[in-house]
Amino acid sequence: MRQIIITILLVTYWGTADFGQAAEQEEKAFTIKKIHEEALTNQMAYKWLYYLSEKIGGRLAGSPESIAAVEFTHQILDTLNTTKVWNQPCEVNYWYRGDKEEVRIINNSIIGTKDLKVLALGGSGASGKDGISGEVIEVKSLEEVKLLGAKAKDKIIFYNRAFNNGHLRTFNAYGESVDQRVFGPNLAAKMGARACLVRSMTGRLDDNPHTGVTIFESMFLPIPALGVSTNDAELLSSLLKRSKVEVFVKTTCEDRGKKQSYSVIGEIRGSEKPDEIILVGGHLDSWDVGGGAHDDGAGCVHSMEVFYLLKKINYKPRRTLRCVLFMNEENGLAGGKTYADISEKAGEHHYAAIESDAGGFVPKGFSYDADTGIVRKYTPFFAGWNELLEPYDIKINKGGSGADIGPLKGQKGILFGLTPDSQRYFDFHHTEVDRISAVHPRELALGSAAMASLVYLLDQTP
Amino acid sequence: MRQIIITILLVTYWGTADFGQAAEQEEKAFTIKKIHEEALTNQMAYKWLYYLSEKIGGRLAGSPESIAAVEFTHQILDTLNTTKVWNQPCEVNYWYRGDKEEVRIINNSIIGTKDLKVLALGGSGASGKDGISGEVIEVKSLEEVKLLGAKAKDKIIFYNRAFNNGHLRTFNAYGESVDQRVFGPNLAAKMGARACLVRSMTGRLDDNPHTGVTIFESMFLPIPALGVSTNDAELLSSLLKRSKVEVFVKTTCEDRGKKQSYSVIGEIRGSEKPDEIILVGGHLDSWDVGGGAHDDGAGCVHSMEVFYLLKKINYKPRRTLRCVLFMNEENGLAGGKTYADISEKAGEHHYAAIESDAGGFVPKGFSYDADTGIVRKYTPFFAGWNELLEPYDIKINKGGSGADIGPLKGQKGILFGLTPDSQRYFDFHHTEVDRISAVHPRELALGSAAMASLVYLLDQTP
Numbered sequence: 001m002r003q004i005i006i007t008i009l010l011v012t013y014w015g016t017a018d019f020g021q022a023a024e025q026e027e028k029a030f031t032i033k034k035i036h037e038e039a040l041t042n043q044m045a046y047k048w049l050y051y052l053s054e055k056i057g058g059r060l061a062g063s064p065e066s067i068a069a070v071e072f073t074h075q076i077l078d079t080l081n082t083t084k085v086w087n088q089p090c091e092v093n094y095w096y097r098g099d100k101e102e103v104r105i106i107n108n109s110i111i112g113t114k115d116l117k118v119l120a121l122g123g124s125g126a127s128g129k130d131g132i133s134g135e136v137i138e139v140k141s142l143e144e145v146k147l148l149g150a151k152a153k154d155k156i157i158f159y160n161r162a163f164n165n166g167h168l169r170t171f172n173a174y175g176e177s178v179d180q181r182v183f184g185p186n187l188a189a190k191m192g193a194r195a196c197l198v199r200s201m202t203g204r205l206d207d208n209p210h211t212g213v214t215i216f217e218s219m220f221l222p223i224p225a226l227g228v229s230t231n232d233a234e235l236l237s238s239l240l241k242r243s244k245v246e247v248f249v250k251t252t253c254e255d256r257g258k259k260q261s262y263s264v265i266g267e268i269r270g271s272e273k274p275d276e277i278i279l280v281g282g283h284l285d286s287w288d289v290g291g292g293a294h295d296d297g298a299g300c301v302h303s304m305e306v307f308y309l310l311k312k313i314n315y316k317p318r319r320t321l322r323c324v325l326f327m328n329e330e331n332g333l334a335g336g337k338t339y340a341d342i343s344e345k346a347g348e349h350h351y352a353a354i355e356s357d358a359g360g361f362v363p364k365g366f367s368y369d370a371d372t373g374i375v376r377k378y379t380p381f382f383a384g385w386n387e388l389l390e391p392y393d394i395k396i397n398k399g400g401s402g403a404d405i406g407p408l409k410g411q412k413g414i415l416f417g418l419t420p421d422s423q424r425y426f427d428f429h430h431t432e433v434d435r436i437s438a439v440h441p442r443e444l445a446l447g448s449a450a451m452a453s454l455v456y457l458l459d460q461t462p
Numbered sequence: 463m464r465q466i467i468i469t470i471l472l473v474t475y476w477g478t479a480d481f482g483q484a485a486e487q488e489e490k491a492f493t494i495k496k497i498h499e500e501a502l503t504n505q506m507a508y509k510w511l512y513y514l515s516e517k518i519g520g521r522l523a524g525s526p527e528s529i530a531a532v533e534f535t536h537q538i539l540d541t542l543n544t545t546k547v548w549n550q551p552c553e554v555n556y557w558y559r560g561d562k563e564e565v566r567i568i569n570n571s572i573i574g575t576k577d578l579k580v581l582a583l584g585g586s587g588a589s590g591k592d593g594i595s596g597e598v599i600e601v602k603s604l605e606e607v608k609l610l611g612a613k614a615k616d617k618i619i620f621y622n623r624a625f626n627n628g629h630l631r632t633f634n635a636y637g638e639s640v641d642q643r644v645f646g647p648n649l650a651a652k653m654g655a656r657a658c659l660v661r662s663m664t665g666r667l668d669d670n671p672h673t674g675v676t677i678f679e680s681m682f683l684p685i686p687a688l689g690v691s692t693n694d695a696e697l698l699s700s701l702l703k704r705s706k707v708e709v710f711v712k713t714t715c716e717d718r719g720k721k722q723s724y725s726v727i728g729e730i731r732g733s734e735k736p737d738e739i740i741l742v743g744g745h746l747d748s749w750d751v752g753g754g755a756h757d758d759g760a761g762c763v764h765s766m767e768v769f770y771l772l773k774k775i776n777y778k779p780r781r782t783l784r785c786v787l788f789m790n791e792e793n794g795l796a797g798g799k800t801y802a803d804i805s806e807k808a809g810e811h812h813y814a815a816i817e818s819d820a821g822g823f824v825p826k827g828f829s830y831d832a833d834t835g836i837v838r839k840y841t842p843f844f845a846g847w848n849e850l851l852e853p854y855d856i857k858i859n860k861g862g863s864g865a866d867i868g869p870l871k872g873q874k875g876i877l878f879g880l881t882p883d884s885q886r887y888f889d890f891h892h893t894e895v896d897r898i899s900a901v902h903p904r905e906l907a908l909g910s911a912a913m914a915s916l917v918y919l920l921d922q923t924p
Binding site: 036041166168364446 | 498499502503627628629630632665666824826853854855883885886889902903904905908
């Protein structure tokens with residue numbers, strides 16, 4: 001008898017709990033639907049991105065354009081129900097491209113003289129006003145350069161290891177190739193090379209050279225270092241199979257030294273747990289060419305749109321929400337490091353942080369990064385979240401988060417990276433064609449909606 | 463003791479079964495990986511699509527271009543390990559657009575005279591060589607036209623119900639709006655209207671008019687019926703709020719009557735169960751404008767690429783595989799109906815059929831359509847398939863299949879439709895801009911790989 005009563009009580013209790021949970025899930029599903037409908041019908045992100053990418057344009061940290069972007073986004077955040085908005089100073093190094101760079105095949109026995117499509121890499125040195133000439137040696141890896149030994153001296157080292165297009169996720173191909181760009185020129189310089197060419201970081205064959213950061217160990221090393229379009233990399237390679245190739249290289253890049261810059265921060269103070277911060281962010285700087293539309297204008301407008309969407313659906317956050325537009329992700333990470341330092345000193349706790357820095361394409365999910373102990377705290381929610389996000393084809397998986405929020409890992413919150421579809425990303429990344437025309441308004445809107453949905457779900461946890 | 467022995471035996475048996483299953487899953491995973499790598503690195507689909515869309519171009523059933531497409535794809539199928547390739551005759555009705563259609567706002571009190579961006583709808587009548595003029599009445603639905611009664615007489619009826627962009631899947635918005643285009647002109651004609659304009663079937667505001675089929679009940683009804691670009695639909699509507707609007711309409715469309723045409727069929731005879739057919743297909747015809755790249759060149763090259771990929775990985779199918787490129791999906795479905803009729807009469811059994819007719823974008827999954835009893839036969843496999851396809855972000859869901867394979871439902875197999883991401887589809891659908899430039903090679907390749915993977919999994923079932 002007693003057992004029966006206990007059983008009945010338990011069943012009743014569980015039934016109620018289940019019923020309560022189901023009702024809660026239903027309410028959440030309804031809110032997430034509203035967020036998506038709002039984003040798809042009334043988004044602001046695309047308009048903001050148009051301004052950032054086409055009116056301001058490329059905005060390398062330290063440049064006047066980057067400061068214009070600070071001012072523009074600060075003004076927008078002021079309109080989004082924020083409790084306060086501020087510019088957080090950080091010191092950046094201003095690299096300046098100078099005049100249009102030149103690389104020219106000269107006096108070749110097969111094709112004579114021909115200009116190549118190139119872009120100096122960020123951090124590249126200058127050639128001097130008369131330019132530099134030298135014989136090209138093609139390599140596929142840093143190891144190969146080391147093996148060249150004395151032969152590398154006075155040569156133009158040409159890194160030409162192509163993307164492996166067999167990878168489903170193009171970031172994996174990028175990850176396998178980008179050491180050539182980041183570390184290749186430094187090694188070439190140490191081996192005595194006069195200049196360095198790097199095959200552009202894309203799996204597509206086209207005429208758009210890609211820039212991106214290259215790192216020199218000391219201020220004496222920077223030689224001219226340039227990205228070459230994949231079509232011209234193929235051309236160079238095929239010529240090298242049949243002839244000696246000499247190229248002329250001219251760059252007028254300058255290190256313009258330290259500049260004061262800013263990350264832009266908007267905050268909505270939480271009503272119940274103001275000391276627990278949920279951060280959304282992207283990076284405000286971009287390369288100086290193109291409009292930095294996907295990289296990372298999209299991440300900035302995604303993050304601002306989170307505030308816009310929550311305002312539109314009249315959601316009052318329980319925790320403190322911060323939208324942080326980090327400065328200098330591309331060549332220094334000053335914004336991200338400074339933000340984490342200041343936050344650390346203030347004894348803040350970031351309950352969660354979500355970065356969007358993989359483009360404005362259809363979102364496929366979020367990857368999370370946190371220490372195992374921390375993850376255990378959040379995993380009980382994952383099944384419920386995945387169920388709610390599944391109709392939007394959004395999944396939560398283990399993976400990376402974002403370069404700017406990485407330094408917050410010590411605060412023992414969970415870090416997320418938005419993972420949009422990556423098929424088209426490296427068509428545009430760090431090029432002249434990373435412009436608003438490469439962004440689809442609905443795809444962009446769905447990224448904002450995915451981020452707003454996750455922020456909402458995080459804020460709803462007990 | 464006996465119990466212990468039985469337990470041990472059972473554990474051993476289950477252990478082996480589990481082990482065997484795991485090994486089988488692993489082998490399948492490996493094959494699906496190979497299929498994807500092959501598609502991403504060595505695809506032919508994009509090259510074939512370039513030819514179909516740019517060299518042949520729009521290929522409405524009955525047109526010379528449609529016959530060129532039959533010849534081209536027949537030749538390609540001949541190279542793909544097929545046992546036989548044949549053209550299956552079907553009778554189509556050839557509608558011909560004629561000269562560039564004209565719609566012009568005339569003598570308007572606000573903007574004077576202005577040409578609108580329009581395309582005659584497939585099935586539209588001709589205006590006569592002097593054109594037609596009339597006053598425009600805007601409506602949002604077929605019901606509204608009925609309510610107009612005698613007021614509709616001699617007017618130009620303008621259907622202007624916009625897409626609901628709040629839908630996540632754009633096909634849902636299309637489904638809610640397309641009655642205006644398919645049935646609106648017929649109703650307008652029956653009410654005595656002189657011509658009919660229909661807002662283009664897209665959620666985007668742009669200058670590209672969309673064509674598509676419109677159906678008239680009898681040969682006496684066809685009035686001029688045209689799709690208007692969404693920007694011009696907005697303009698018309700805003701003018702109508704402030705003034706009377708009269709337009710001039712001129713079309714020279716012709717019904718050119720019955721023509722012999724063909725679906726193209728390639729077959730690889732199955733080694734073990736040749737009487738069970740697995741079909742992959744798309745439709746070879748397209749509208750006459752643009753290149754029919756997404757609709758449905760993509761579906762044709764996806765299907766041909768299934769054969770190509772299975773050949774590349776040296777897969778010998780156990781069941782008979784058919785690649786069917788159906789003629790006349792856009793305005794009559796003659797190919798699909800004829801194919802099913804002939805198959806029925808021959809007593810064939812289609813074990814499964816997969817159609818790709820929703821564009822060449824990143825695949826998100828397959829929807830299946832079959833009667834409940836039939837589905838029960840296949841569902842035991844779904845969990846294993848979903849597990850194998852999950853790394854490629856492919857899910858199997860209940861839903862529709864495809865117009866061309868629909869008539870095969872009676873054969874009690876399972877019908878699938880490939881469901882690519884739909885965000886950009888209606889930017890291009892039935893327009894001048896549905897060209898190769900709107901297709902991304904990697905996105906296209908992933909569609910082929912998804913189809914080849916499902917064919918492989920279907921073929922592996924006992």
